[in-house]
Amino acid sequence: MGEVFVLGAIAGGIYGLFAVATVLVYRGSGVLNFAQGEVGTLGLFLAVWLINDHGMPWVVGALAAVVVTTAIGVLFERFVVRKMGDAPRVSVAVATVGLLLFVLSGELVRVGASPKSLPGPFSGNGWRIAGVVVSPTQALSLVVALGVGVALATLLRRTDFGLGVLAAAQDPSAAQLVGVPVNRVSAFVWGAGAGLSTVACLLVAPGLGAFAPGALGRLFLFGLAAAIVGGLTSLPGAFVGGLVVGLVEASSGRIFAESSLPGVKTLAVFILLLVTLLVRPHGLFGTRESRHG
Amino acid sequence: MAVGKRTTLFAVLGICLALLSACTGARLPRTVAAGDRDRTTTSLGEGADTTTGDGATRTTAAGGDPFAGASGTVPKVTVPGGGPAPTTASPPARSTLFTSKEDSVGITKTSIDLCAHAALTYGAAFNTSKDDLNVYWSAVNDAGGIFGRKVNVTYENDNYSPDTAVQAATACKGKGIFFLLGGIGFDQIPAVRNWAETNHMLYLHHTATVQGTANQRYSFTGLPSTEKMGEMFGELVAARYKGKKVGIIKRNSPNWEPGVTAFKAIAKKYGISIVAERAVQNNQGSYTQEILDMQQADVVWIWENALASTQIVKQAKAQNFNPDWLLFPFNLTSQTLGQDALNPKLVGVAMYPAYSKGDLSGQFAGYAEDIKEFEAQYKKYRPNVDLGGVAGDLLFLNWTGQKGLHLLLKQCGPDCTRNRLVDVLTGFKATRPFPSSCNVDFSRPGFARMGGFSVNIMETYRAPDNAVNWRNTDTCVEHLL
Numbered sequence: 001m002g003e004v005f006v007l008g009a010i011a012g013g014i015y016g017l018f019a020v021a022t023v024l025v026y027r028g029s030g031v032l033n034f035a036q037g038e039v040g041t042l043g044l045f046l047a048v049w050l051i052n053d054h055g056m057p058w059v060v061g062a063l064a065a066v067v068v069t070t071a072i073g074v075l076f077e078r079f080v081v082r083k084m085g086d087a088p089r090v091s092v093a094v095a096t097v098g099l100l101l102f103v104l105s106g107e108l109v110r111v112g113a114s115p116k117s118l119p120g121p122f123s124g125n126g127w128r129i130a131g132v133v134v135s136p137t138q139a140l141s142l143v144v145a146l147g148v149g150v151a152l153a154t155l156l157r158r159t160d161f162g163l164g165v166l167a168a169a170q171d172p173s174a175a176q177l178v179g180v181p182v183n184r185v186s187a188f189v190w191g192a193g194a195g196l197s198t199v200a201c202l203l204v205a206p207g208l209g210a211f212a213p214g215a216l217g218r219l220f221l222f223g224l225a226a227a228i229v230g231g232l233t234s235l236p237g238a239f240v241g242g243l244v245v246g247l248v249e250a251s252s253g254r255i256f257a258e259s260s261l262p263g264v265k266t267l268a269v270f271i272l273l274l275v276t277l278l279v280r281p282h283g284l285f286g287t288r289e290s291r292h293g
Numbered sequence: 294m295a296v297g298k299r300t301t302l303f304a305v306l307g308i309c310l311a312l313l314s315a316c317t318g319a320r321l322p323r324t325v326a327a328g329d330r331d332r333t334t335t336s337l338g339e340g341a342d343t344t345t346g347d348g349a350t351r352t353t354a355a356g357g358d359p360f361a362g363a364s365g366t367v368p369k370v371t372v373p374g375g376g377p378a379p380t381t382a383s384p385p386a387r388s389t390l391f392t393s394k395e396d397s398v399g400i401t402k403t404s405i406d407l408c409a410h411a412a413l414t415y416g417a418a419f420n421t422s423k424d425d426l427n428v429y430w431s432a433v434n435d436a437g438g439i440f441g442r443k444v445n446v447t448y449e450n451d452n453y454s455p456d457t458a459v460q461a462a463t464a465c466k467g468k469g470i471f472f473l474l475g476g477i478g479f480d481q482i483p484a485v486r487n488w489a490e491t492n493h494m495l496y497l498h499h500t501a502t503v504q505g506t507a508n509q510r511y512s513f514t515g516l517p518s519t520e521k522m523g524e525m526f527g528e529l530v531a532a533r534y535k536g537k538k539v540g541i542i543k544r545n546s547p548n549w550e551p552g553v554t555a556f557k558a559i560a561k562k563y564g565i566s567i568v569a570e571r572a573v574q575n576n577q578g579s580y581t582q583e584i585l586d587m588q589q590a591d592v593v594w595i596w597e598n599a600l601a602s603t604q605i606v607k608q609a610k611a612q613n614f615n616p617d618w619l620l621f622p623f624n625l626t627s628q629t630l631g632q633d634a635l636n637p638k639l640v641g642v643a644m645y646p647a648y649s650k651g652d653l654s655g656q657f658a659g660y661a662e663d664i665k666e667f668e669a670q671y672k673k674y675r676p677n678v679d680l681g682g683v684a685g686d687l688l689f690l691n692w693t694g695q696k697g698l699h700l701l702l703k704q705c706g707p708d709c710t711r712n713r714l715v716d717v718l719t720g721f722k723a724t725r726p727f728p729s730s731c732n733v734d735f736s737r738p739g740f741a742r743m744g745g746f747s748v749n750i751m752e753t754y755r756a757p758d759n760a761v762n763w764r765n766t767d768t769c770v771e772h773l774l
Contacts, residue, residue, distance in 0.1 A: 125613065208578055257582075257586060
């Protein structure tokens with residue numbers, strides 16, 4: 001049982017990070033950004049290039065990766081999202097699928113699909129908890145997911161800018177009329193979402209050991225499930241959703257360890273998602289009234 | 294839009310994304326899948342010095358092929374019947390698999406058109422391009438082709454997906470090809486084999502299961518089957534790790550499972566204790582739970598593709614779990630793992646020869662001529678290809694496959710047709726026709742047009758150029774016990 005909790009928490013921290021990024025963009029723009037995982041992976045390759053190939057310190061490579069992908073998020077908002085201002089949000093979501101394919105193709109062309117590896121920010125063997133060795137980076141990812149979720153929630157609730165983000169998402173025209181810098185707000189959520197995804201990827205990569213273009217897609221998908229389970233409008237909910245998804249995955253893996261049923265862990269998460277949508281469509285922490293109409 | 298509807302809509306989009314990811318990035322790992330290497334061609338790594346059923350043989354110089362004179366390593370060809378090679382019209386083909394209308398599609402007096410389905414999306418995995426893969430044919434064509442015919446090979450992306458592979462095969466057929474080639478992929482080949490039956494397409498493919506081939510007539514491979522690979526991994530454990538406890542991490546796929554069944558049959562026969570067996574999904578990413586379940590094992594067999602194998606070894610190291618590892622040997626894996634691939638040395642079973650740039654020592658010496666020729670051709674045609682990198686061994690096995698195909702086409706003769714090629718294939722039996730090749734024997738009863746029975750046993754080592762590569766420890770062995 002202890003092993004399941006530890007494994008669930010490790011995975012949950014990863015999913016939580018992806019979920020927080022997803023929720024931020026959704027809450028600020030009403031759009032699910034399907035490209036986030038791959039944009040984060042792109043940042044990862046940039047970090048590999050700087051850290052592994054050019055010998056730069058981890059922090060420098062990581063910061064550069066976050067900055068560049070944040071810029072990609074901002075540029076995508078400027079030249080795609082903003083131009084689709086009046087389009088249905090679903091259309092914008094489809095545009096993010098286009099971005100996903102574009103980034104994926106770019107990675108394959110420029111860096112190839114050979115597995116790469118990236119060290120974590122910390123060395124050391126970590127701690128053995130309930131039979132599982134938890135690395136410092138894995139522990140950090142859990143803390144970062146929680147911290148970012150709480151910090152962003154505070155920002156959105158307690159600051160004028162944060163309230164502007166929410167207002168702009170719910171009614172951009174009205175928000176603009178009352179002086180909310182809608183374009184700046186929109187650029188912020190898209191840029192921050194991309195940057196957060198990169199942070200997630202940077203913290204996930206050392207635990208995976210090796211990665212390649214598209215290889216983090218499944219993790220992002222589980223992050224998306226975590227966002228929906230937690231409530232697409234709740235940043236702390238995203239963190240909790242990540243933990244729930246991680247625990248369901250680990251539990252099903254343990255219960256059906258001997259089973260040859262294909263994809264039992266994925267199936268378990270899919271069932272969790274379906275049950276959530278049927279029983280509590282707004283998720284564990286989301287609220288009906290705060291959704292975008 | 295109502296909240297619930299919106300959420301549901303996005304959930305649906307999410308599922309679409311899942312499917313998309315399954316068709317794109319998620320495939321990479323398989324990208325580097327088990328046998329993810331010889332994407333181009335056949336696999337029939339054999340060629341000349343062939344003896345067919347009647348026992349009587351005669352020898353001619355390389356089938357009259359102009360390329361023979363250009364290469365010191367193209368062997369002499371023996372064909373049945375005694376006397377010199379025929380210079381007049383050949384007798385009718387014995388095979389009637391193809392109608393007269395189908396028989397000569399894709400072959401003219403000046404050209405042979407072939408097409409391969411392969412995971413082109415991930416060609417970059419090996420830092421290779423189509424031109425890199427066609428170096429062998431460039432050399433052959435520049436030397437006059439095969440009986441004056443230039444060989445043209447084109448490619449269609451199968452994305453490591455059975456469905457896409459069938460689409461690719463259909464596209465290949467639309468080009469009017471002589472026959473279809475199947476690149477690496479345990480999962481897509483069975484689907485294309487079925488397609489080949491209904492579409493009357495001669496299909497030469499990479500390693501796949503024997504299972505599912507009963508009554509099939511159009512598909513051939515000169516490589517060992519999936520079952521044989523599993524059997525040899527089992528024999529390797531029995532021979533090298535006697536008395537040790539074994540764990541299995543395997544791909545959860547019906548196209549991979551027959552290899553596990555064969556492995557377990559050997560384990561049972563030799564009293565090997567299997568302490569854990571865990572199935573994983575393609576591109577699962579995190580394997581911590583499965584690794585924890587292997588803690589009682591001294592030896593772990595990873596029956597997965599290169600990316601997954603790399604991740605599993607890496608993640609096991611992070612869990613302070615350090616067993617002996619058995620897996621598919623790719624330089625892609627060993628170079629990515631670096632020092633982690635040497636402590637302990639990884640051990641592998643392969644249907645292809647090891648390659649480590651410039652190293653002609655040890656068992657490499659046994660096929661040094663092929664290595665020299667390979668490196669010389671790449672230096673001439675694709676000088677920028679990094680043979681010392683992750684692509685080197687993949688390109689070499691691709692090259693050996695093409696060399697085998699070359700010999701097969703020469704065997705087919707100047708009047709080659711699809712039915713004549715089937716005649717050649719069904720009677721094909723060759724002992725090490727060229728140095729880097731193992732034996733091929735299509736005449737064994739009960740093996741459903743699969744002619745490969747030998748494998749290479751490999752281990753990782755520090756190569757002269759300091760890379761961590763694989764080298765053969767046993768070359769072309771059919772059994773270890």
